[in-house]
Amino acid sequence: MKPAPTRALPLALPLALLLSLALLLGGCSEPSSASGTPTASGSPSLPGATATDTGWIQLVIPMDDQAEQLLALAVDRASAPDLATWAAASSKQHRTELSLLRPLLRRMGLPGTNVHEGHDMPGMVTEADLARGRRLTGPAFDRFVLRQLRDHLSHSRRVSRSAARSAGSGEVRRLAARIADTRADQLKALPGGRGESDQGH
Template identity: 25%
Template sequence: MRAFDNPTSRKPALAGAVAAAALLLSACGSGSGSDSDSTSGMDHGAKTGASATAAPSASPGAFNDADVAFAQAMIPHHEQALAMAKLADGRAEDAGVKKIVADVERAQDPEIRKMKSWLKGWGRPESAGQNGHGGAHGGHDMAGMMSEQDMKDLESLKGKAFDRKFAELMIAHHDGAVEMARAEQKDGRNETAKKLADDVVRTQSAEITELREILGRL
């Protein structure tokens, strides 16, 4: 019976060897995806292989201090633009101003959420003041930010007076955002953050042109 038993007893061992070989080939063929998933966490932009080990494991990929500063500064900047846009409800009269308000709300709220997710993935606080280096980027010292008095003045107006003041303040506000975005284009490392900076420069520069045209006719 020994000659009959041997082929059968070898079948599990042979099947195990085939399965092991298949797993090894599968791992070799999909290594870049597996490495990216296991080492990058929320990383949507980091490269695999040697580059992945050299780059920080953060979302959305490798970053530097300029990327962090851009996100930390642009979040409150966008939040103030949304607060200005909210004041337009029941106060704005000009159709062009109302269009700008809608554009700001549509673009900047998602961008805020996006930048907050980056900072969380990078392990950095949302506010620059929490870094221990002061809070200038989180307050009214930032480029284009309105003072509390500016906001109160805007809130007190209605109709054409509101439209004119809104356009003036939003031009200055957008100028500040474009300035920060250009700094990110120049000094940033993270490709996703630099792409958002490109979007800010393009869209807000166009809106500045529209706002100047509105001022010209008011």
């Protein structure tokens, strides 16, 4: 049965609740690497990793991957030059993050599949969003992209800021802090204004 949409949840949803929802929807549990020992797959462990680390990584990877697809679309189709320029820079930053997140996932002995496929999670650019973006043109496309990406950046920043405080692995905490800082910069630079509205939360 298809999970009920969850995008209507409050923007300031606490990390513990959001990650619990992510773990529940993904059907995943705390990895054996949380004890600092090698996983059953034989991959190296990620010392100190807990279910919080797992939930954050398995949430942020599909969030980044889906958002990057919309950003790439904006590079080619945005009618406003400043949006296309911003999207190109943000797309590159998302790809860099993915290149750092996926090795952590492998070190935890977790599969690279998207455990949230089909889930309408807060801040997640969905396949339906991508399909709609491909149909829109001109200013309507720009407005749609800005709305979807502002939502993505705000949620991604919040969960990453919380993971930077509560994750068990030092590597995860440092990467989460880096991503949270990047999101703050991306929101400030977001064309069309209102990007600063996420500040202070």
